[in-house]
Structure formats: C-alpha cells, structure tokens
Amino acid sequence: MGVVRILLPLPRAAAKWAPEKGGPLLGAALSYCVTPSWAGLPPPSPARRLAWAEEAVAAYRATPDTAGLSRALALRAHALLLSGRFEEACRAADEATVAQAPQVDTAVGGSVGVPSEVSAAVAAFLGDVRAQALAGLGRAEDAVPVARESVAAYRRLPGPDRRDRALGSLPGALRTYGMLLATTGRREESVAVYEECAALLAAMSLRELAHVERVRPQVLAELVGVLRASGRHEDALGVGPEAREALRGPLAWTVPETVLPLRVRLLVDLARCHTATGDPAEARACAQAAVAEARKPHGAGELTSALDCLADVLGALGQTDKESIARRELAELRDA
Numbered sequence: 432m433g434v435v436r437i438l439l440p441l442p443r444a445a446a447k448w449a450p451e452k453g454g455p456l457l458g459a460a461l462s463y464c465v466t467p468s469w470a471g472l473p474p475p476s477p478a479r480r481l482a483w484a485e486e487a488v489a490a491y492r493a494t495p496d497t498a499g500l501s502r503a504l505a506l507r508a509h510a511l512l513l514s515g516r517f518e519e520a521c522r523a524a525d526e527a528t529v530a531q532a533p534q535v536d537t538a539v540g541g542s543v544g545v546p547s548e549v550s551a552a553v554a555a556f557l558g559d560v561r562a563q564a565l566a567g568l569g570r571a572e573d574a575v576p577v578a579r580e581s582v583a584a585y586r587r588l589p590g591p592d593r594r595d596r597a598l599g600s601l602p603g604a605l606r607t608y609g610m611l612l613a614t615t616g617r618r619e620e621s622v623a624v625y626e627e628c629a630a631l632l633a634a635m636s637l638r639e640l641a642h643v644e645r646v647r648p649q650v651l652a653e654l655v656g657v658l659r660a661s662g663r664h665e666d667a668l669g670v671g672p673e674a675r676e677a678l679r680g681p682l683a684w685t686v687p688e689t690v691l692p693l694r695v696r697l698l699v700d701l702a703r704c705h706t707a708t709g710d711p712a713e714a715r716a717c718a719q720a721a722v723a724e725a726r727k728p729h730g731a732g733e734l735t736s737a738l739d740c741l742a743d744v745l746g747a748l749g750q751t752d753k754e755s756i757a758r759r760e761l762a763e764l765r766d767a
Contacts, residue, residue, distance in 0.1 A: 454494035458503055461487035465506045474686065481510040498550070501530050505553045505598065508560050517567035524561040527553070555584035556598035562607050571614040578608040602628050602646045610653060618661045625654040629670075645689060648677040652697040655704075664704040671701050687729040695725045695733035699740045711748050718744045722757075735764050 443457055461483045464475070475483075484507040491500035504527035511520035558581030565574035585601040605628035612621035632640065632647045640647065651674035658667035674697055683690045698721035705714035718741040725734040738761040745754040 450493040451495075454490045455496045455499050458487045458490040458494070458496070458499045461490065462499075462503055462506055465510060477510065477514040481507070481514055484510040497530070501527065501550060501553050502598070504530055505556050505560070508557065508564075512560050512564050512567070515567070517564045520564040521561060521568070524557045524564065527557055551584065551588055552598045555581055555588060555604065558584055559599050559604045559607050562611065566607075566611060566614065571611050575608075575611050575615060578604065578611050582608050600643050600646070602632055602643050602650070605631070606646050606650050606653070609650070609657075613653070613657045613660070618657055621657050622654065622661065622663075625650055625657060629654060644682060645686065648674070648682065648690065648693060651677050652693045652700075655697055656700050659700045659704050664707040667700065667704045668708065671697070671704075687727075691724060691727060691729040692733050695721050695730050695737055698724065699733075699736055702740050702744060706744060706747060711744065714744045715741075715748060735761065738764070 444453075465480050465483045465487065474480075484503065487503040488500065488507050491503050494500075504523065508520050508523035508527055511517075511523050558577055562574040562578035562581060565571070565577060581604045582601070585599070585604050588601075605624055609621045609624035609628060612618075612624060628646075628650045632643065632650065635643070651670060655667045655670050655674050658664075658670065675694075678690055678694045678697065683694075698717045702714045702717035702721065705711070705717060718737070721737040722734070722741050724730045725737040738757050742754050742757040742761060745751075745757060
C-alpha cells in the first residue's frame with residue numbers, strides 16, 4: 432500500500448491526460464490504498480480512506496468501467512461507516528446498490544439479467560455495511576434481516592478472488608450478525624452464530640487469516656460476553672484463554688484503539704464469570720488487569736466499567752478499604 436500511495440501521482444497524471452485508460456488505473460490504485468491487504472500494518476485513518484474512496488469514485492465515473500465504479504462506491508460507503516457517518520453510509524450503500532444493475536454473464540451464454548461474481552461480492556459487502564450503519568443509528572432490529580441476507584449472500588459466493596477479499600468476508604458478516612442478534616436480546620442465536628464464525632476462523636490457514644485478522648479477536652471476545660450474559664459462565668471461561676491470546680501480538684500494536692477496549696471488556700467479563708463460579712482470587716486478578724488496561728489512553732472509555740467490576744470484586748472479598756478507593760474514583764469519573 433505504501434508503494435502504491437507513493438506512486439499515485441503517476442496514475443493521476445494518466446487519468447488527467449487519458450481518462451478512458453488512466454481512469455481505471457487510478458481508480459484501482461486508490462481502491463487498493465483504501466483497503467490495504469498487508470497484515471500487521473497500521474490502517475489508514477478513516478479520513479484518509481474516505482478521501483481516497485471519493486477520488487476513486489470520481490475517477491471511475493469518467494470511464495465506462497461499471498465494475499470498478501461499483502466497487503469504488505461500495506468502498507466509499509464503508510469509509511463513511513468507519514468515519515462514524517452512519518446516515519451518509521446508508522445513503523452511499525443505497526447509491527451503490529442502485530449502481531449494481533444486473534450485468535451480462537458470459538459464463539451462461541451472455542444472457543442479460545444475471546449478476547456477475549463481481550456484483551455478487553459487492554452486494555454481499557454492501558449488506559454488511561448497511562447492517563452496521565443501521566446498528567450505528569440505533570436501528571438494530573432493522574439491521575438484523577439485512578445482516579442475515581449479507582451472510583446468505585457471502586455463502587453463495589465462490590472462493591473470493593484477490594480483489595474480492597477487499598470486499599469483506601463471511602466471517603466478518605457472521606460477526607456483524609452475531610453482534611446484532613445479541614443486541615436485540617436473541618442471545619442463544621447469537622452464540623450459535625459466533626461459534627460458527629469461530630470454527631470457520633479456526634479452520635483457516637495463516638494466509639487466509641491475514642485478510643480477516645481483526646475479526647477473530649472481536650468474535651472470541653464478544654462470544655465470551657454473550658455467554659456470560661446468557662449465564663453460561665463456565666463456557667465463557669472456556670473460551671477466555673483463546674480470546675486473551677487473540678488480543679495479544681502485532682494486532683495490539685497496530686490497532687490499539689480497537690484491541691484495547693476489547694481486552695478491557697473481555698477481562699471484565701472474565702472477572703464476573705470467575706465471581707459467579709466461586710473463584711474470587713481469579714476474579715480480582717482479571718478485574719485488576721482490566722483497570723490497568725483501561726488506564727492506557729485507548730482504553731479510557733472502558734475505565735468506568737472496569738472500576739465498577741473491581742469494586743464489586745473487592746467488596747465480595749471483604750477488602751472494604753480498597754473497595755472504597757475504587758468506588759471513590761468511580762464516582763469522580765461519573766461526575767466529571
């Protein structure tokens with residue numbers, strides 16, 4: 432991605448002087464920048480992603496490359512989602528869907544009206560984007576059927592080609608679906624979806640995992656949370672070690688803003704489960720670790736829940752002085 436970004440002036444010049452040929456080249460380069468495929472590298476900022484996606488859409492609009500434009504519009508919707516602009520992401524996904532007119536499929540005799548594999552991959556991706564955007568708008572119930580159809584669309588896809596890997600994945604769609612089922616209170620269904628996703632990820636090769644590297648820690652940590660909310664504390668503790676391991680390593684260094692809050696929530700869930708199963712010493716260790724992680728800059732948003740958990744654990748252990756200190760800090764945070 433870094434090399435492509437450095438060389439962007441070349442396709443930009445080509446698009447300026449020969450739009451028909453240079454436009455698709457520029458659009459492809461920009462789309463690649465929006466979706467870097469190298470594992471372990473820090474992702475571009477949402478603002479940078481969106482700027483590249485907008486430029487890619489403009490480049491493709493000046494060409495007859497409808498497949499490229501379709502991808503660029505989908506990536507633009509995703510960039511808006513990552514920017515937290517959920518209303519705009521929904522509108523952009525709708526625009527990209529409209530652009531998804533049925534294309535000629537030469538593999539079936541050139542009949543009109545049969546979507547190509549490219550458009551099918553884009554449609555599956557757009558469903559996942561729309562479901563997440565609806566969830567961001569607080570419309571989780573509306574998002575559930577959208578996420579379900581996205582999962583079904585990914586299941587119908589053949590093995591993704593190199594470009595299609597940038598357009599989401601079945602594990603990613605399953606994770607969205609599981610999250611939405613949990614949000615709407617359908618916990619047992621959510622557990623089943625998360626477990627299917629975890630099994631799918633476990634069967635992947637290292638090369639395949641490189642394209643979904645952020646999905647695995649999210650799925651495992653969120654599965655622990657849903658199991659705990661369902662009262663299945665022993666099952667949650669069984670997943671705990673694998674979830675903790677998934678939240679370590681290079682991913683924790685490259686995207687701490689994603690990993691650290693997940694780690695804090697996981698430790699809080701594990702502490703609560705240890706309390707429920709009668710292991711206060713382990714509960715205290717997890718709660719203290721959660722507070723320590725939450726004191727780091729990217730974990731600050733979870734400090735309140737971590738302190739609340741620690742205070743409860745200390746109270747259960749009869750350590751009232753330490754409990755009072757934790758509750759005092761907790762009260763100050765809530766008043767701030």
